[in-house]
Amino acid sequence: MQVHVTDGVTLNVIATPQFKTTSISIDFLAPVSTLGLSQRILLAQLLETSSADYPTQTALAKKLATLYGASYGVNVYRYGLINGLRFSSSIINDQFANGENLTQEIFAFLKQVIFRPLASDGRFDTTTFDRQQVNLIAYLKSLNDDKQYYAERELFDLYFKEKPELATSLYGDEPTIEAVQNTALYNYYQQLLTHDDIKITVVGDVDADDIARYVADWQLPSRTSGRQPIVYQRPVTTAVSESETQPLQQSKLNLAYQLPVYYRDTHFYEALVFNGLFGGTPISLLFKNVREKNSLAYYASSCFDGFTGTLSVQAGIDQRNQQAVLDIITEQLDDIAHGHIDSEVFNQVVASLINNHESRQDSPRAVINQSVLDQLVGSTVSADDWLAHIQAVTPQQVAAIAEQVTLQATYFLKGDESR
Amino acid sequence: MKQIDYPQLGETLYQETLPNGLRVYLLPKAGYHRTYAVMTTEYGSIDNEFVPYGQSEMVSLPAGIAHFLEHKMFEKADHDAFDTFAHFGASSNAFTSFTHTSYLFSTTRNLKENLDTLLDFVQDPYFTDKTVNKEKGIIGQEIQMYEDDPNSRAYFGTIANLYPDQPLANDIAGTIDSIDKITPEDLYLAHKTFYHPSNMSLFVVGKVSPEETMQWVRDNQGQKDFGDPQPIQRQQLPEKHDGSDIVHQKTLTMPVERPKVTIGIRGLDNLPTGRDLLKYEDALSIGMELLIGETAPDFLRLYDQGVIDDSFGYNIEVQRGAHFIVLAGETEDPAAFENELLAILAQAKPKLQGAQETFDLAKREEIGSTITAFNSLEAIANQFDDQLYAPINLFDEADIIESLTLADVIEALDQFLKPEAISVQRIVAPDAG
Known part of the structure; x- marks a missing residue:
């Protein structure tokens, strides 16, 4: 059930007895920018650990423990050009809590933590702000110890050189976060609370009218609403490549291609099947040929992002095999483009995609994500329609997709133990 | 059936x-x-x-x-x-x-x-x-x-x-x-x-x-024939029950952005079986929460001092033939991290004795997370172990937590935590020596 709470604020309640918990998301949405993204990440860190009513992690954790270990978290996400700050929570159904009205209590809690931050005189509590800023920067540093993550970041820095806000890590940009001032962040948060589009989504064994009442109690002011652009069509540029040496045992090869197909446009389902066949599933050509046949990697896969028309490839390999792996990857693409597609493998890929899609209905988080996304793009695809679309895809169409793939960026993290 | x-x-x-x-x-x-x-x-x-x-x-x-x-x-x-x-x-x-x-x-x-x-x-x-x-x-x-x-x-x-x-x-x-x-x-x-x-x-x-x-x-x-079942004999290596084989201190160097410290504690005690084993494991879990989980005063103190941060966590493992706890975190000050946490472990008993109010909360939290786990098909099937706790299993866990007392928790921790069973490891970048 979808409710128009006020201009710019919608509530979507998906009532189902399937789960033992009720899951809630409150999303604040705005166009993406490097500064905005970093500010949101610092906000997430602050608001997840403190509020006026629960000034410390310990106070917050105790409150959540009284609510039978309800979860509460704040995170940041990006779909193409849209940036979301999400408050999320899940709590066990009242039936497991001796009849306590936990759903009502969690909404009261969320109201406190979102709208009453630990702040006074136009700034966040100084000690808390300073601590969380330091912690976030430390965390960003240690993320670089994850070499798969690091290599992907470097790749997208190359690929989105002209659009850096799409390359910025979802954990933030270190220099930007370092420069954020307390008062500026507080003002940004006030602005966000009053101006961002808000989407509230609830999945669980709940009564939609009850939820609507709890949300009405928040007295959210109306805001100017309008659908924001979400898709970024990146122009083709000259391919670039970069390589770096670090003292590692395993090297990482990452590639980014432009694939001008976008979320739910005419050829979207064809691109999904293409990606599944190329590297997006464990039965894909990359997995088969780089790993199983030639024993060159533990992981070798591809990923398709329909919000930016990007196909990326990642493989963890021995540094000596860089050229061999590159050749195999290119060969697989060429094979698909020439229509050399095994019909059994093709059918397996389609069946795998159907399995993944149908499985999402068993995950409250996946149901919430799809609901928000449907609203952002302004369309819905029923389970039956989705199935019909994916089953209608032909090998010829997939070959045509492969022909549109253009290599744009190559990043090689070369492992050299002697260094 | x-x-x-x-x-x-x-x-x-x-x-x-x-x-x-x-x-x-x-x-x-x-x-x-x-x-x-x-x-x-x-x-x-x-x-x-x-x-x-x-x-x-x-x-x-x-x-x-x-x-x-x-x-x-x-x-x-x-x-x-x-x-x-x-x-x-x-x-x-x-x-x-x-x-x-x-x-x-x-x-x-x-x-x-x-x-x-x-x-x-x-x-x-x-x-x-x-x-x-x-x-x-x-x-x-x-x-x-x-x-x-x-x-x-x-x-x-x-x-x-x-x-x-x-x-x-x-x-x-x-x-x-x-x-x-x-x-x-x-x-x-x-x-x-x-x-x-x-x-x-x-x-x-x-x-x-x-x-x-x-x-x-x-x-x-x-349709298949596997032959008669035979009991499996695995080699039991002699274990030093006094912990004298434990490597108490070790430093590894590898390229890391920040030092990482881990504190391992090996269980030298003999474990009970069945229901009592699951009870022991849940008692350890709540005991650790009370000592250094997010609701613990020491957690907040060390967090505010910058000794630990959000990377801090611990893992309790009870498995066939061994049980141990590993605490891990990144820190700018490995010495403070080690000293503070070892001091808390050494003071476990008196600290737990004063934690009745938090104990009731921790129990509530554990019950909630046990129920929540039943949303996840993977969590249910992967965590299920009908041998380790036989004749009971994880479906009995909510009941067991319900029946736990603070005295159970103190006893389990007291039995488990032995100073001679602790090992500390640092991982530091080569230039930090």
Whole structure:
């Protein structure tokens, strides 16, 4: 059930007895920018650990423990050009809590933590702000110890050189976060609370009218609403490549291609099947040929992002095999483009995609994500329609997709133990 | 087929042990679109030395053999089980721990075909020199990937310091050198011994109708002959119960952005069995929460002092033959991190004695998270262990937590925490020495 709470604020309640918990998301949405993204990440860190009513992690954790270990978290996400700050929570159904009205209590809690931050005189509590800023920067540093993550970041820095806000890590940009001032962040948060589009989504064994009442109690002011652009069509540029040496045992090869197909446009389902066949599933050509046949990697896969028309490839390999792996990857693409597609493998890929899609209905988080996304793009695809679309895809169409793939960026993290 | 009701959880579990010894569990979940099935053998990386099925002498196989076997089970003479699953729309995978190897699939369609595929590929080994040698390159890359991962080095390195002379000290995947020695004959030997149905269980959860599904499993197993079950003899290495073998301090250097410190605590105490074991584990879990979890005053103090941050956490492991806790975190000041945490552990008893109010909260939280876990098909099936806590299992956990007292928690921690059982490891960047 979808409710128009006020201009710019919608509530979507998906009532189902399937789960033992009720899951809630409150999303604040705005166009993406490097500064905005970093500010949101610092906000997430602050608001997840403190509020006026629960000034410390310990106070917050105790409150959540009284609510039978309800979860509460704040995170940041990006779909193409849209940036979301999400408050999320899940709590066990009242039936497991001796009849306590936990759903009502969690909404009261969320109201406190979102709208009453630990702040006074136009700034966040100084000690808390300073601590969380330091912690976030430390965390960003240690993320670089994850070499798969690091290599992907470097790749997208190359690929989105002209659009850096799409390359910025979802954990933030270190220099930007370092420069954020307390008062500026507080003002940004006030602005966000009053101006961002808000989407509230609830999945669980709940009564939609009850939820609507709890949300009405928040007295959210109306805001100017309008659908924001979400898709970024990146122009083709000259391919670039970069390589770096670090003292590692395993090297990482990452590639980014432009694939001008976008979320739910005419050829979207064809691109999904293409990606599944190329590297997006464990039965894909990359997995088969780089790993199983030639024993060159533990992981070798591809990923398709329909919000930016990007196909990326990642493989963890021995540094000596860089050229061999590159050749195999290119060969697989060429094979698909020439229509050399095994019909059994093709059918397996389609069946795998159907399995993944149908499985999402068993995950409250996946149901919430799809609901928000449907609203952002302004369309819905029923389970039956989705199935019909994916089953209608032909090998010829997939070959045509492969022909549109253009290599744009190559990043090689070369492992050299002697260094 | 037995039917066991757990009204508090709103779950009904179906169970049957087949004539060949395979233990089958079915848990229907109303409203779910997906079925998750996992087949598990009581065979992990620590089981390198054993008496093979039908023989009488102990053999010793190279480290990493259980994990290698897991990789190699998928490949058959004329097909790959991965592809058969995909043909029927399922995704499949497998994993190996210290004590178990599990094979799984997840599907929204064709449950019978996928179930047959699972049972058949796990029970029908096929190894040749060629396929075995090919796998060495893939697993070699896997080993190197984990070698480059400081969190993995921190965790497994600490366990190795706690159990230096035990198979637990070996990496689950082995080493490049140890896996190089693995032969098809080794794999057949391990399979014959540990993949006998009497050493295995099958758990199916989600969209499943018990009667029909159990019949499918019976039919599949009825067609096969595995020989009579035989008790498995594993080599028990002599363990020093005074902890005198523990490596108390170690520093590793590798390129890390920030120093990482881990504190391992080995259980030197003798464990109870059955219900009391699960109770002991839950008591440790709540005890650690009270000492240094997010609701603990010491957590806040150290967080505010910048000694620990959000990277701090701990893990409690109770498994066949060993139990231990590993605390881990990144810190700019490893010495302060170590001193503060060791002081808290040393003061555990008096600290816990004053924690009655937080104890009631922690119990509530544990009950909630136990119930929440029943949303996740993977959590239910992967955590289920009908051997470790036999005759009870994780479905009984909410009851056990409900009955716990602070005195139970104090007693468990008191029994577990021994200063001579502690090992500290630092990982620092080379230039930081």
